[in-house]
Amino acid sequence: MNPTKTKAWQALQAHFETVRTVHLRDLFAADPARGERFAVEGGGLFLDFSKNRITDETLGLLTGLADEVGLRARIEAMFGGQRINTTEGRAVLHAALRAPEGSHIHDAGEPGHDVVPDVQAVLQRCEVFAEQVRSGSWRGHLGRSIRNVVNIGIGGSDLGPAMACEALRPDSERRLTVRFVSNIDGTHVVEALRDLDPAETLFIICSKTFTTQETLTNANTARQWLLDGLGGDEAAITRHFVAVSTAADKVAAFGIDAERNMFGFWDWVGGRYSVDSAVGLALMVAIGPQGFRELLAGFHAMDQHFRTAPFEQNLPALLGLLGVWYGNFFGCDSHAVLPYDQNLARFPAYLQQLDMESNGKRVTLDGEVVDWQTGPIVWGEPGTNGQHAFYQLLHQGTRLVPADFLGFCRSRNPRGEHHDLLMANFFAQTEALAFGKTGDEVRAEGVADELVTHKTFPGNRPTNTILADALDPRTLGALIALYEHKVFTQGVVWGINSFDQWGVELGKVLAKRIAPELQADAEPQLAHDSSTNALIRRYRRGRRT
Numbered sequence: 001m002n003p004t005k006t007k008a009w010q011a012l013q014a015h016f017e018t019v020r021t022v023h024l025r026d027l028f029a030a031d032p033a034r035g036e037r038f039a040v041e042g043g044g045l046f047l048d049f050s051k052n053r054i055t056d057e058t059l060g061l062l063t064g065l066a067d068e069v070g071l072r073a074r075i076e077a078m079f080g081g082q083r084i085n086t087t088e089g090r091a092v093l094h095a096a097l098r099a100p101e102g103s104h105i106h107d108a109g110e111p112g113h114d115v116v117p118d119v120q121a122v123l124q125r126c127e128v129f130a131e132q133v134r135s136g137s138w139r140g141h142l143g144r145s146i147r148n149v150v151n152i153g154i155g156g157s158d159l160g161p162a163m164a165c166e167a168l169r170p171d172s173e174r175r176l177t178v179r180f181v182s183n184i185d186g187t188h189v190v191e192a193l194r195d196l197d198p199a200e201t202l203f204i205i206c207s208k209t210f211t212t213q214e215t216l217t218n219a220n221t222a223r224q225w226l227l228d229g230l231g232g233d234e235a236a237i238t239r240h241f242v243a244v245s246t247a248a249d250k251v252a253a254f255g256i257d258a259e260r261n262m263f264g265f266w267d268w269v270g271g272r273y274s275v276d277s278a279v280g281l282a283l284m285v286a287i288g289p290q291g292f293r294e295l296l297a298g299f300h301a302m303d304q305h306f307r308t309a310p311f312e313q314n315l316p317a318l319l320g321l322l323g324v325w326y327g328n329f330f331g332c333d334s335h336a337v338l339p340y341d342q343n344l345a346r347f348p349a350y351l352q353q354l355d356m357e358s359n360g361k362r363v364t365l366d367g368e369v370v371d372w373q374t375g376p377i378v379w380g381e382p383g384t385n386g387q388h389a390f391y392q393l394l395h396q397g398t399r400l401v402p403a404d405f406l407g408f409c410r411s412r413n414p415r416g417e418h419h420d421l422l423m424a425n426f427f428a429q430t431e432a433l434a435f436g437k438t439g440d441e442v443r444a445e446g447v448a449d450e451l452v453t454h455k456t457f458p459g460n461r462p463t464n465t466i467l468a469d470a471l472d473p474r475t476l477g478a479l480i481a482l483y484e485h486k487v488f489t490q491g492v493v494w495g496i497n498s499f500d501q502w503g504v505e506l507g508k509v510l511a512k513r514i515a516p517e518l519q520a521d522a523e524p525q526l527a528h529d530s531s532t533n534a535l536i537r538r539y540r541r542g543r544r545t
């Protein structure tokens with residue numbers, strides 16, 4: 001379906017013309033209860049969306065658009081195991097990863113096969129393993145306990161657990177060092193292993209396909225490092241390498257005991273939706289099985305909320321529809337995510353993949369090229385660092401950048417007045433962005449005429465405020481699921497497949513062709529464009545010196 005041809009879209013277009021210049025100052029002045037009316041709580045998170053450039057009518061039209069594109073039916077199709085990832089012929093069942101034990105979910109392509117017992121069986125194996133490592137009963141080749149866990153993976157097999165390990169540092173077993181290696185740049189693996197003792201180091205090779213060049217190159221380097229450090233005995237591999245994968249044969253070919261030391265998942269789990277599968281094994285080792293179950297409970301609470309709440313009170317649907325409002329009507333290109341918690345430093349990077357790999361698409365489910373904007377550029381940094389860097393553009397630049405502010409009522413590291421000062425900044429920024437400071441207000445402060453425009457803040461910059469009590473496993477699960485379903489909502493409105501990622505393929509194919517041209521002793525016959533040919537020749541010259 002072409003969303004721009006729906007009645008709701010056309011109505012939104014006409015409505016937009018009437019509200020495009022309306023200021024948040026006036027919307028708040030006209031309705032003293034706006035801050036309370038445009039706020040909802042769901043899945044353990046509180047969302048204030050009152051500082052958006054919307055009226056009740058906008059909200060009605062946006063939820064009408066969700067109805068008209070069939071969002072409700074698409075949600076049920078996803079949760080019901082329909083093969084909605086049509087270009088890969090797969091169901092999209094990450095919700096089954098956090099479904100309570102005893103519930104029943106089927107992949108529509110395999111009727112009669114309940115996936116929940118499969119999920120629970122792998123979870124239990126992960127739990128046994130995680131406890132062994134945490135308690136010190138998992139011994140290395142020389143009989144020593146494990147102190148270091150290194151996850152080797154990339155993309156969906158890295159960003160989720162890496163982000164979550166940092167987010168949940170206060171819940172982690174501090175005896176253990178948990179690191180992540182992803183980049184094929186040798187610097188990453190070399191620096192990660194530099195100060196580790198191989199006798200106390202365990203590698204988790206995390207790869208759904210077990211064919212990913214970066215991961216296998218890093219895994220082979222790690223394997224060699226381990227063998228060099230432990231006297232070259234190949235038997236050491238079984239005590240120091242485990243795998244998370246769907247490809248048992250390839251895992252076995254690497255030398256990992258696929259029967260005992262591989263933790264599986266399924267093709268209906270997309271990489272960027274997999275942190276709550278066995279891909280989260282390093283995280284489970286860090287925070288323990290109980291913490292991981294809490295995380296899953298948070299995910300599930302948000303799943304339930306998304307599935308049951310009316311759209312006007314539905315956090316993921318609201319965030320998704322507001323994003324459509326700014327992207328497709330105001331013409332905004334980007335969306336900022338600004339966590340006011342140091343431990344969420346990697347959250348914007350995680351969301352970049354979740355959102356941009358899912359909705360960075362230019363054709364519809366039917367393969368037609370779209371003539372409407374799809375996914376935005378997602379970016380961000382933790383507050384307050386961003387305030388001393390790029391917020392200038394948010395406040396006074398020429399572009400409109402909608403932003404999500406994420407904050408918590410309690411700090412996991414309370415110290416003096418740190419947290420109240422952090423949160424004072426958090427509230428101050430959305431207030432300043434919305435209301436700004438007029439020229440008259442600046443003049444009234446006695447500012448010289450020539451500086452008045454410089455010191456004026458136009459305001460009317462939209463933000464969402466997402467607040468939770470504390471950043472714990474349950475809250476993190478809810479937060480991730482919130483954004484997963486926001487992305488889903490937008491994908492449905494735009495009529496695209498949020499679950500494939502063909503756009504990453506071309507570069508991979510070309511890199512495979514170029515690698516031997518860089519390594520050949522004799523000058524290779526190059527058949528690229530003149531720029532790429534010249535760059536390769538220049539690289540080869542520099543490489544020799």
Ligand code: G6Q
Nearest residue numbers: 155156157207208209212271272
């Ligand atoms: C995620 C993508 C992608 C994937 C990586 C790693 O949704 O599919 O980021 O996770 O390419 O793939 P493997 O897990 O197969 O190594």
